[in-house]
Amino acid sequence: MKTTIEKTSCTVLSAGGVTTPKGFKATGLHAGIKKKRKDLGLLVSEVPAAAAGVFTTNLVRAACVTQNELQLQTTPYLQAIVVNSGNANACTGVQGDQDAQTMRNSTAKLLGFENEAVAIASTGVIGVQMPMEPLLNGISQAASTLTVEGGDLFSEAILTTDTCKKEIAVQLTIDGQLVTLGGTAKGSGMIHPNMATMLAFVTTDAAVEPAALKRLLSKTTDQTYNCITVDGDTSTNDMVLVMANGMAGNDTLDEDHPQWGDFVEAFHLVSEKLAKDIARDGEGATKLIEVAVNSAPTEEIATVIAKSVIGSSLVKTAVYGADANWGRILCAAGYSGAKFDPNLLDIFIGPIQVAASGMGLVFDEEAAKEILLADNVVLTVNLNQGEASAKAYGCDLTYDYVRINASYRT
Known part of the structure; x- marks a missing residue:
């Protein structure tokens, strides 16, 4: 079932998320970082994807934020994102930096990727060293259980105080090809304009030029994720990551493409929906x-x-x-x-x-x-x-x- 949103060139699917676009698989599981709930998610593209990210404005930053930002400045491509919840790995010193690198490198090795093809994200309690043994065991299990249907599990694994998953998928036609965008996010507390205690991940099978994707994400973030607030606190781990793997078969998109405006509209719709879902799910909120x-x-x-x-x-x-x-x-x-x-x-x-x-x-x-x-x-x-x-x-x-x-x- 599909529901058409008025005044847009795209269609919002009644269900879907980060694995709805072609070529993406994911999973989520309980590794043991939290007591009971899922706490580890892995999202993988079949092929290298153009990538872009935006990150917290807080001067106190978790290792994953610093490492991802530097990584994308050098190589704007990714093929996997590994995320844990329950532990922020922030304010954990040199050991925290090393643990973040181990998290990334171990994931890359298991998947057969270069280290630079993997981004990492963490969310949870600040100032506690990461429990590496359960984390690494969980990554190993996740790498062997990836499925197209695993998007829901991924969305569940990234939550902390959230009361619900936040997902969306939209489709539109570009160059005669069906293009899909999917997204998921977490965020409930420590939410304030200019990024918040939030993570958001957007995938698309569109082919997009990396520099144009970066510019689009930056502008869209200012209009969506940077315009939400719950409590006035800005966190140490916030980020939005986007992967565009090109498997839809369209001509590469940038600002000169005749349907760039249609893609921008769809991208904004996904981001606005996730941002509003985060605001709606504010800790203790009723409206x-x-x-x-x-x-x-x-x-x-x-x-x-x-x-x-x-x-x-x-x-x-x-x-x-x-x-x-x-x-x-x-x-x-x-x-x-x-x-x-x-x-x-x-x-x-x-x-x-x-x-x-x-x-x-x-x-x-x-x-x-x-x-x-x-x-x-x-x-x-x-x-x-x-x-x-x-x-x-x-x-x-x-x-x-x-x-x-x-x-x-x-």
Whole structure:
């Protein structure tokens, strides 16, 4: 079954993920890093794939982040990604660096690849040395159990405090060939604009020029993954990795290809869906919040304001309590650092306008409350000072967020 998304050139599949594109296999299993749940995932392409990555802005970075970034700067191709959850291998010194290299090199040896063809990712508790024996045993088992159907297992293995898997697959036609993109992500806490405690992996069987793929990922990240927040914390291990193996048989894509725009649209759709799923699954969250800033002088100003509003603890708690306190939205826009005239600003909660020209309106409080009680809440800020717009995504802040993080290590 397929469901067509309006105003796009691609089709979103009702099920699918990173192994839906041609030539990808994966698996996920319990290696023993966690007590019970799956904690090791392996994703492999049949052929070398053009690759790109974006990484956390935190100055404190896990070994996997540093090593992947350097690796892709030298050789923008990958054939495998190995991921563990339950241990971040961050702030673990020289031993942590060596363990990360061992994780990569052991995977490469088992698969018969060069070391540089393997990327690594870790997520979990910071400051604890990686339990290498169960990890390496798990990698050996994973290398022998890869299947096309293993995408779901991979998606499950990368989770930490997440309550659900986050997957998507889309298809479109390029050069007369069926092209597929698949994605999966994890993220629930330590989520804040400019990367978060999140991992995202996108695969495609399209042929894409590596430099163009890198530029596309960078721009798309700014518009999607860098526009989500849960709690204002930026982690040490965050990354998005993309592999394009070319097995669809299309002509190589770059900005000069006549259907580049179609591919960009599909790529953005995958990334936006994963980013929104991360925001929706925020620790303890009960609803997804979308902040739309319109009629701004520039996209940069719109983005800065959207991020400020979505990151406001007072806005997030007001949404949790279904309190139509529009003043908190205006306040968050004001301290964003963006330059605008507050006397021209309009605010909407769903379709209900609650402020005009920077001042409150008489509105139906009960109707606004019903909107705020929904699973998805849209807050709109119109600056009325231009034509640019931007969106940011987050979730409400609840009592359960404190409960979950007060006992994270136990």
